[in-house]
Amino acid sequence: MGYKTAFQSVYTLLNNNADLKAKAKIYDFVPEDAASPYIQIQFSQALRGRILNESEREMYFDLHIWSQYLGSKEVLEIIDLIAAAVPSEWFEEDAQTIFRDESGWYHGIITLKLYDR
Numbered sequence: 001m002g003y004k005t006a007f008q009s010v011y012t013l014l015n016n017n018a019d020l021k022a023k024a025k026i027y028d029f030v031p032e033d034a035a036s037p038y039i040q041i042q043f044s045q046a047l048r049g050r051i052l053n054e055s056e057r058e059m060y061f062d063l064h065i066w067s068q069y070l071g072s073k074e075v076l077e078i079i080d081l082i083a084a085a086v087p088s089e090w091f092e093e094d095a096q097t098i099f100r101d102e103s104g105w106y107h108g109i110i111t112l113k114l115y116d117r
Contacts, residue, residue, distance in 0.1 A: 006059050006061075007028075010061050011026065013085055013086055014085055014086070019081050023078055024038050027039065037074055038066055039065050040064040044060040044061055044111065045059075058113060058116075059114045061114070062111055067108075068104070071106070072098045075098050078108070079108060095110060096109065096110040
């Protein structure tokens with residue numbers, strides 16, 4: 001699996017989940033007029049994997065969740081939907097952050113980890 005295939009896998013899993021799709025739009029490139037809430041998939045990095053012969057890579061994707069809802073409730077609901085949509089080994093439970101952006105929107109960031117074998 002290359003980088004493009006891994007990205008497409010993440011997008012497809014998220015976009016094909018009816019509950020998540022009903023709650024938020026999913027983007028690679030976010031249009032300026034995007035309605036709240038939405039998720040932006042960003043490729044973060046690829047590192048050497050666990051196998052010593054370097055036949056494996058760890059790929060990290062950051063998912064940015066944006067919401068105009070007052071409070072973090074909607075972002076947390078979307079994180080739960082993402083966790084239910086992706087394989088459990090992809091979900092980095094300790095890798096999530098939520099804060100209020102200077103724009104007034106709530107911004108959640110979670111990281112998914114995939115292995116390219």
